[in-house]
Amino acid sequence: MAETKGRIEAYHHPAAGWGALKYVAINLFKERVSGANYKSLLAQNQPDGFDCPGCAWPDREHASTFEFCENGVKAVAAESTSKRVTPAFFAQHTVSELLAQSDYALEQHGRLTHPMVYDPASDKYAPLAWDEAFKLIAGELNALDDPDQAAFYTSGRASNEAAFLYQLFVRAYGTNNFPDCSNMCHEATSRGLPGTVGVGKGTVTLDDFEHADTLLIFGQNPATNHPRMLGELRECARRGATIVSINPLRERGLERFASPQHPLEMLTMSSTPISSMFVQPRLGGDFALIKGVAKRVLEMDDRAVLIGVRRVLDVDFINDHTDGFSEFARDLRAEKWALLVAESGVSRTQIEALADVFMRGERVIATWGMGLTQHKHSVPTIQMLSNLMMMRGQIGRQGSGLCPVRGHSNVQGDRTMGIEERPAGAFLDRIRHVFGFEPPREHGYDVVASIAAMEQGKVKVFVGLGGNFAMATPDTPRTFKALQSCALTVHIATKLNRSHLIHGRKALILPTLGRTEIDEQNGVAQGVTVEDSMSMVHISFGLNKPASPALLSEIAIVSRMAEATLGARHQLKWQAYRDNYALIRDDIEKVFDDFYDYNARVAKPGGFHLKVASREREWSTASGKAQFVPHQVAIDTPIRRARAKHGERLLVMMTTRSHDQYNTTIYALDDRYRGVFGMRRVIFINQQDIDMLGMKDGDWVDVRSVWDDGVERRADGFMLVAYDIPRGCIGAYYPETNPLVPLDSVADGAGTPTSKSIPVLLTPAVAP
Ligand SMILES: Nc1nc2c(c(=O)[nH]1)N[C@H]1C(S)=C(S)[C@@H](COP(=O)(O)OP(=O)(O)OC[C@H]3O[C@@H](n4cnc5c(=O)[nH]c(N)nc54)[C@H](O)[C@@H]3O)O[C@H]1N2
Ligand SMILES: Nc1nc2c(c(=O)[nH]1)N[C@H]1C(S)=C(S)[C@@H](COP(=O)(O)OP(=O)(O)OC[C@H]3O[C@@H](n4cnc5c(=O)[nH]c(N)nc54)[C@H](O)[C@@H]3O)O[C@H]1N2
Ligand SMILES: [Mo]
Numbered sequence: 001m002a003e004t005k006g007r008i009e010a011y012h013h014p015a016a017g018w019g020a021l022k023y024v025a026i027n028l029f030k031e032r033v034s035g036a037n038y039k040s041l042l043a044q045n046q047p048d049g050f051d052c053p054g055c056a057w058p059d060r061e062h063a064s065t066f067e068f069c070e071n072g073v074k075a076v077a078a079e080s081t082s083k084r085v086t087p088a089f090f091a092q093h094t095v096s097e098l099l100a101q102s103d104y105a106l107e108q109h110g111r112l113t114h115p116m117v118y119d120p121a122s123d124k125y126a127p128l129a130w131d132e133a134f135k136l137i138a139g140e141l142n143a144l145d146d147p148d149q150a151a152f153y154t155s156g157r158a159s160n161e162a163a164f165l166y167q168l169f170v171r172a173y174g175t176n177n178f179p180d181c182s183n184m185c186h187e188a189t190s191r192g193l194p195g196t197v198g199v200g201k202g203t204v205t206l207d208d209f210e211h212a213d214t215l216l217i218f219g220q221n222p223a224t225n226h227p228r229m230l231g232e233l234r235e236c237a238r239r240g241a242t243i244v245s246i247n248p249l250r251e252r253g254l255e256r257f258a259s260p261q262h263p264l265e266m267l268t269m270s271s272t273p274i275s276s277m278f279v280q281p282r283l284g285g286d287f288a289l290i291k292g293v294a295k296r297v298l299e300m301d302d303r304a305v306l307i308g309v310r311r312v313l314d315v316d317f318i319n320d321h322t323d324g325f326s327e328f329a330r331d332l333r334a335e336k337w338a339l340l341v342a343e344s345g346v347s348r349t350q351i352e353a354l355a356d357v358f359m360r361g362e363r364v365i366a367t368w369g370m371g372l373t374q375h376k377h378s379v380p381t382i383q384m385l386s387n388l389m390m391m392r393g394q395i396g397r398q399g400s401g402l403c404p405v406r407g408h409s410n411v412q413g414d415r416t417m418g419i420e421e422r423p424a425g426a427f428l429d430r431i432r433h434v435f436g437f438e439p440p441r442e443h444g445y446d447v448v449a450s451i452a453a454m455e456q457g458k459v460k461v462f463v464g465l466g467g468n469f470a471m472a473t474p475d476t477p478r479t480f481k482a483l484q485s486c487a488l489t490v491h492i493a494t495k496l497n498r499s500h501l502i503h504g505r506k507a508l509i510l511p512t513l514g515r516t517e518i519d520e521q522n523g524v525a526q527g528v529t530v531e532d533s534m535s536m537v538h539i540s541f542g543l544n545k546p547a548s549p550a551l552l553s554e555i556a557i558v559s560r561m562a563e564a565t566l567g568a569r570h571q572l573k574w575q576a577y578r579d580n581y582a583l584i585r586d587d588i589e590k591v592f593d594d595f596y597d598y599n600a601r602v603a604k605p606g607g608f609h610l611k612v613a614s615r616e617r618e619w620s621t622a623s624g625k626a627q628f629v630p631h632q633v634a635i636d637t638p639i640r641r642a643r644a645k646h647g648e649r650l651l652v653m654m655t656t657r658s659h660d661q662y663n664t665t666i667y668a669l670d671d672r673y674r675g676v677f678g679m680r681r682v683i684f685i686n687q688q689d690i691d692m693l694g695m696k697d698g699d700w701v702d703v704r705s706v707w708d709d710g711v712e713r714r715a716d717g718f719m720l721v722a723y724d725i726p727r728g729c730i731g732a733y734y735p736e737t738n739p740l741v742p743l744d745s746v747a748d749g750a751g752t753p754t755s756k757s758i759p760v761l762l763t764p765a766v767a768p
Contacts (some may be wrong), residue, residue: 003692010696013258015230016258049767054075058533078514079517083109090124096123112699115133134560137488141722144461148174151175152465154178158466160529164591166573169558172566176420176444177445183446183730185370192750195621196621203614205609209235214357217233217245217254217367218245219246219368221253225369230257243276245279246280248283256272280726283343288340289344290388292351294391300355322646324690354400365387377747412532416610459486460487461490462486464489477739486506489508493511493512494513496665512552518544537601537602539602584597607767636673639659648728650757651689651728651734654761658733663734671705681718681719682721685720685722687729700766701762741753741755
């Protein structure tokens with residue numbers, strides 16, 4: 001990739017609009033989607049079509065109108081490509097040769113077609129029969145001294161059925177080692193919310209967006225990552241709702257939006273302003289900011305009491321539904337404004353202005369993404385946001401609530417199905433009751449713990465159900481070594497990626513059907529189900545011809561792996577499950593009460609809403625009430641320690657997504673709304689910080705992280721791009737910057753790598 005040929009050019013058009021359409025056309029052409037597969041683009045998120053593999057944002061009724069989404073089209077085009085990675089391809093390239101290619105190049109080779117096994121003699125992957133592959137896996141798994149020496153990763157595209165069978169197999173085998181992509185994603189949400197509202201899921205549905213008058217968007221870039229959410233925001237803005245973007249980066253995509261759904265807007269080149277207000281905290285400053293808003297709300301309530309006007313707090317909600325308010329209020333009163341201002345990087349005037357917007361709102365939705373979840377203090381931050389919303393009863397009523405916006409299209413469903421390294425006792429009891437075996441009780445490894453366990457030789461077999469573990473995880477060189485120390489690595493995948501090349505002593509690549517493809521078992525088309533970010537469960541049927549006749553579905557792969565490994569040990573109905581996926585749903589229903597009449601309810605267009613207790617104002621907490629949880633501003637943090645040592649030259653780095661990538665999959669080299677074209681090795685930085693470094697916009701730097709374990713972590717060769725971002729904060733793209741994230745730098749209580757707050761130093765480098 002000729003990165004130096006890139007250019008930086010401010011983006012002046014609305015998000016989406018013609019730019020998106022033009023891009024999509026180019027992309028389809030490039031992917032060489034064959035004629036028959038074009039029709040699949042019109043079928044995404046249709047009642048009789050497939051669930052879009054793009055993201056977890058829900059669809060309006062999951063029916064009728066074709067919702068045009070650039071992100072979805074790119075995801076579908078990438079899966080529907082006519083390019084193939086065949087045994088002949090592997091015969092032509094050694095693994096070492098392939099390792100020298102970029103992630104972008106690896107993705108461009110196309111779809112995997114045959115099961116492959118690594119041959120150390122030739123350093124190449126060679127084809128093998130499916131049966132041989134399952135025998136090999138079974139042999140290695142059964143040779144381990146302890147089932148806890150294997151780890152089973154899940155990426156968030158696996159369907160409910162595949163995920164359920166996978167956890168059933170792994171628990172029958174004997175471990176809870178379930179690292180999954182949500183450990184790196186919304187784990188802080190899943191661990192934080194149960195402590196306040198009882199359930200680790202959002203409390204809103206799309207319908208609430210029609211009634212909200214105020215939306216607070218924390219740490220999210222929907223123009224790129226959830227384009228269909230932008231459509232909802234556009235409607236909210238048109239109704240006159242106030243939309244606030246809380247983000248260190250002033251994301252251009254949140255300024256204006258032209259909807260491809262509205263031809264008139266496109267023809268007249270007009271657009272709808274999205275955000276009415278931008279608040280730019282420093283990285284990780286949200287905790288102090290939200291606490292400041294809460295403090296102001298309390299102060300205004302005190303004043304209301306004093307002068308005898310309507311209370312600002314929702315006193316009825318607090319009395320009837322919550323616990324712990326007085327202690328929380330005491331802590332807020334004692335908190336120093338100076339500390340909140342200094343920590344958030346937001347002036348007191350602006351904190352008060354944000355509080356005014358919040359208090360004026362009768363129906364407020366707070367949404368958040370990775371900007372809140374990938375910090376050391378993510379769990380307290382999310383709990384503080386929950387506290388704030390509870391102060392005004394903004395949970396569990398129409399038009400208001402908590403809205404974590406998930407990433408992968410079924411990441412929420414996978415957790416619901418039991419992809420969980422810390423399973424609840426009651427769930428395990430059910431598994432025992434329904435399936436007649438005793439599942440393991442000890443908690444297993446999450447992503448970070450799995451890598452550490454591989455390093456220490458405690459995990460020897462790694463199986464990945466989708467994803468790109470080697471590139472998605474932190475501390476890249478260290479993670480590579482950990483994976484390479486495994487006896488066996490297995491990847492169930494649609495496309496070639498670097499994880500397949502960073503392999504154990506033995507290694508398998510098992511190609512699988514994507515969600516866009518027809519999945520026939522015994523001549524009957526099978527559907528799979530998924531749960532979106534708002535707990536809607538629906539069915540998905542593929543429409544395209546499979547990329548290769550040799551592909552197996554994820555369900556077939558998991559069930560055959562289980563049969564081969566467990567043998568006669570467990571009499572589970574693997575064969576029946578893979579012959580008819582409805583039988584899997586019947587058994588899911590036996591384990592989870594909320595899935596009653598599963599098959600009947602997903603047969604209805606749009607599927608069904610899975611009950612979220614907190615939305616109904618039922619609180620599944622220890623006290624049976626929603627809980628206010630006070631938290632202090634953290635004083636002794638790695639970033640503060642690093643800054644004490646290095647002064648203002650110490651910068652805090654976030655790693656984020658460009659417009660043309662899907663996590664570790666790089667579709668192209670542009671980041672249109674941020675004005676970056678043809679390159680990815682850039683650092684967004686405040687002009688005053690460039691001056692402070694004695695450098696110029698466009699200069700090149702190397703990056704080194706500051707951590708206290710004496711290990712050098714670096715990523716070299718990035719171009720400085722002056723940007724609207726607070727001083728002391730910089731941004732760059734993932735996965736290029738993952739080598740900078742120390743493995744043991746994780747969110748307290750969630751274990752999420754702190755990918756949005758890495759202390760770093762920049763040093764001048766020569767332009768490549
Ligand atoms: N096209 C596309 N779509 C995707 C994905 C993709 O890679 N490409 N990935 C999918 C997945 S798995 C996920 S999880 C989602 C991710 O979607 P997002 O949550 O939008 O993820 P990021 O791109 O990492 O961007 C996070 C945003 O947080 C801001 N931010 C960073 N640090 C802070 C902070 O400390 N405070 C605040 N307030 N903001 C901060 C950044 O400026 C950025 O705007 O998208 C999903 N959809
Ligand atoms: N520094 C930094 N690191 C991060 C993040 C960050 O913001 N910053 N974000 C984190 C987040 S939010 C996430 S979710 C993770 C993502 O981590 P992962 O989910 O592991 O990564 P992806 O890039 O989404 O995985 C892409 C691969 O999945 C496979 N695939 C695609 N579709 C299918 C399918 O239908 N079935 C199967 N079996 N395989 C399929 C393809 O082979 C493709 O190469 O990365 C995390 N890592
Ligand atoms: Mo994610």
